[in-house]
Amino acid sequence: MHCWFFTSQVFKSLPGKALVGNSRNFHCIKPLLQSTRHRPLVETITTLRQNLIKSLGRDSVSDTEAIRKQHSRDEGVERHNHLADLVVWPKSTEECSIIASLCSEKKVPMIPFGTGTGLESGVCAAYGGVSVDMSKMDQIVNFNPEDFDVTVQPGVTRKGLNHFLKDHGLWFPVDPGADASLCGMTATSASGTNAVRYGTMRENVLNVEVVLADGRVLHTAGENRRSKKSSAGFNLTNLFVGSEGSLGFITKATLKIYGIPEMMLSAVCAFTTIKAAVDTCVQILQSNIPIARIELMDDVAMDMCNNHNKLDYKVAPTLFLEFHGSEDSVKSQAKFAGEIADYNGGSEFRWAYESEERNRLWKARHDIYWTTLQSNPGCRAIITDVCVPITRLPDLITQTKADIQESGIIGPCLGHVGDGNFHTFLVFNPNKPEEFKKAETLAARMTKRALDLNGTCTGEHGIGIGKMNYLEKEMGPVGIEMMKSIKKTLDPHWLMNPGKIFLSEY
Numbered sequence: 001m002h003c004w005f006f007t008s009q010v011f012k013s014l015p016g017k018a019l020v021g022n023s024r025n026f027h028c029i030k031p032l033l034q035s036t037r038h039r040p041l042v043e044t045i046t047t048l049r050q051n052l053i054k055s056l057g058r059d060s061v062s063d064t065e066a067i068r069k070q071h072s073r074d075e076g077v078e079r080h081n082h083l084a085d086l087v088v089w090p091k092s093t094e095e096c097s098i099i100a101s102l103c104s105e106k107k108v109p110m111i112p113f114g115t116g117t118g119l120e121s122g123v124c125a126a127y128g129g130v131s132v133d134m135s136k137m138d139q140i141v142n143f144n145p146e147d148f149d150v151t152v153q154p155g156v157t158r159k160g161l162n163h164f165l166k167d168h169g170l171w172f173p174v175d176p177g178a179d180a181s182l183c184g185m186t187a188t189s190a191s192g193t194n195a196v197r198y199g200t201m202r203e204n205v206l207n208v209e210v211v212l213a214d215g216r217v218l219h220t221a222g223e224n225r226r227s228k229k230s231s232a233g234f235n236l237t238n239l240f241v242g243s244e245g246s247l248g249f250i251t252k253a254t255l256k257i258y259g260i261p262e263m264m265l266s267a268v269c270a271f272t273t274i275k276a277a278v279d280t281c282v283q284i285l286q287s288n289i290p291i292a293r294i295e296l297m298d299d300v301a302m303d304m305c306n307n308h309n310k311l312d313y314k315v316a317p318t319l320f321l322e323f324h325g326s327e328d329s330v331k332s333q334a335k336f337a338g339e340i341a342d343y344n345g346g347s348e349f350r351w352a353y354e355s356e357e358r359n360r361l362w363k364a365r366h367d368i369y370w371t372t373l374q375s376n377p378g379c380r381a382i383i384t385d386v387c388v389p390i391t392r393l394p395d396l397i398t399q400t401k402a403d404i405q406e407s408g409i410i411g412p413c414l415g416h417v418g419d420g421n422f423h424t425f426l427v428f429n430p431n432k433p434e435e436f437k438k439a440e441t442l443a444a445r446m447t448k449r450a451l452d453l454n455g456t457c458t459g460e461h462g463i464g465i466g467k468m469n470y471l472e473k474e475m476g477p478v479g480i481e482m483m484k485s486i487k488k489t490l491d492p493h494w495l496m497n498p499g500k501i502f503l504s505e506y
């Protein structure tokens with residue numbers, strides 16, 4: 001039973017309480033944790049702050065409100081306005097271990113913070129506590145080009161790593177649309193446009209070093225081990241891939257890296273219907289063309305993309321494709337894919353050979369989130385991220401689009417159709433609760449549809465706060481119970497990132 005009392009404000013998160021606050025534009029989309037957990041006592045935080053300063057030094061601890069605010073939300077829609085009580089910056093695994101021990105001793109929650117680009121409120125301080133910003137641990141600690149692996153600390157971002165790798169003719173292909181930390185990407189089991197060919201974080205993490213809630217240090221595949229495969233005991237590495245800061249601090253990640261392909265060729269192809277575009281994708285995959293990326297943008301997304309980036313693509317359901325390999329192989333892949341697209345009524349491929357043009361095309365795709373928000377000033381968006389077996393995709397997207405059109409809400413559909421993973425972002429004006437309600441209802445209908453089609457409520461963004469309800473449905477009672485018993489072994493006092501993933505505690 002947790003007996004914590006709040007510090008900064010008389011604010012208790014009541015079970016199931018939904019907040020729609022106009023003045024601060026924040027929305028609690030889903031009920032918060034159904035528990036009577038309270039924030040830590042003021043005197044507890046004061047003592048903890050002194051102990052942390054003594055151990056880490058003054059420059060590694062802050063209780064400044066602006067810093068706490070900056071660490072108490074991510075890039076997703078705001079779900080509440082609770083603040084972390086303190087922010088700390090460990091410089092090493094040892095310091096992270098000290099932080100965990102000191103917080104555990106006082107039973108104060110800890111929230112790992114990567115770069116804050118998450119979309120599901122994963123870094124929010126649902127019950128106060130200490131936000132642990134990992135950015136000062138920013139070294140590439142072990143690089144083995146001939147073995148195609150590298151080990152990074154949590155402050156290294158994906159673009160930072162690729163900047164280092166490119167001089168060696170190597171790259172790390174998992175590419176969420178933001179320049180996220182690689183350990184944050186591990187924690188959310190992130191993905192991106194290259195997953196069709198190279199996989200997601202789940203397939204590209206060989207080992208992680210973790211600091212557990214009590215300060216112990218765990219190497220999930222054994223210390224410094226980096227074999228491409230192993231069947232030695234349980235797969236503890238993948239236990240932490242997708243753990244969303246709820247099982248421990250990832251303080252090192254050993255990753256697979258790849259040779260930069262001899263040739264990368266991108267193409268854009270427009271279709272008359274969403275179904276034709278998605279059927280083309282399914283047939284390309286079924287024909288075993290080793291396509292690197294295949295992304296769908298619907299007419300709404302294309303229109304915004306054109307306007308925002310001064311592009312002149314057709315305003316129609318569109319596939320963005322990319323082929324990697326030797327020149328001969330790329331050309332034959334592209335030719336075969338072009339024939340399949342043509343069979344489904346696709347337009348001529350618009351090619352992009354030069355890296356400059358390719359980057360512009362893919363930047364337009366990656367930036368669609370900002371594009372949509374900037375195209376609708378003052379609005380926010382509920383982001384959906386369902387993933388289904390690819391043959392179920394045409395119906396799912398078509399039905400979802402029909403729902404959106406009927407609702408009158410702005411909701412572009414796009415995403416990683418090669419994985420069966422697609423997104424809508426359901427735009428609403430925070431000062432119009434009826435729009436928010438419509439967006440929320442659409443998201444719920446879409447997720448129910450995906451679960452009914454043997455899919456998942458989240459392909460890559462994680463559960464965070466926004467999808468706690470859905471996880472219960474998706475996993476069922478035994479699944480949830482199993483996850484909690486694993487968490488209880490690693491974090492018996494529920495101190496790691498409380499208020500996320502699960503609706504109730506032990």
Ligand SMILES: Cc1cc2c(cc1C)N(C[C@H](O)[C@H](O)[C@H](O)COP(=O)(O)OP(=O)(O)OC[C@H]1O[C@@H](n3cnc4c(N)ncnc43)[C@H](O)[C@@H]1O)c1[nH]c(=O)[nH]c(=O)c1N2
Nearest residue numbers: 114115116117118122177180181184185190191245250460
């Ligand atoms: C414009 C845009 C576009 C995209 C995306 C975001 C934005 C803003 N994302 C989402 C986001 O980039 C992705 O979830 C990243 O993995 C988040 O990494 P951060 O380092 O920002 O984690 P952030 O700091 O946001 O934390 C996310 C979660 O991980 C935990 N965490 C972070 N660092 C940790 C550590 N060292 N140890 C333990 N836990 C840790 C946190 O506690 C939290 O629960 C995305 N995603 C995706 O999969 N595919 C995509 O295509 C995109 N596209």
Ligand SMILES: O=C(O)C(=O)Cc1ccccc1
Nearest residue numbers: 177366369383415423424425
């Ligand atoms: O762009 C993507 O693929 C993302 O996952 C990020 C995203 C998805 C939907 C809305 C906003 C951002």
Ligand SMILES: [Mn+2]
Nearest residue numbers: 192415423460
């Ligand atoms: Mn995505």
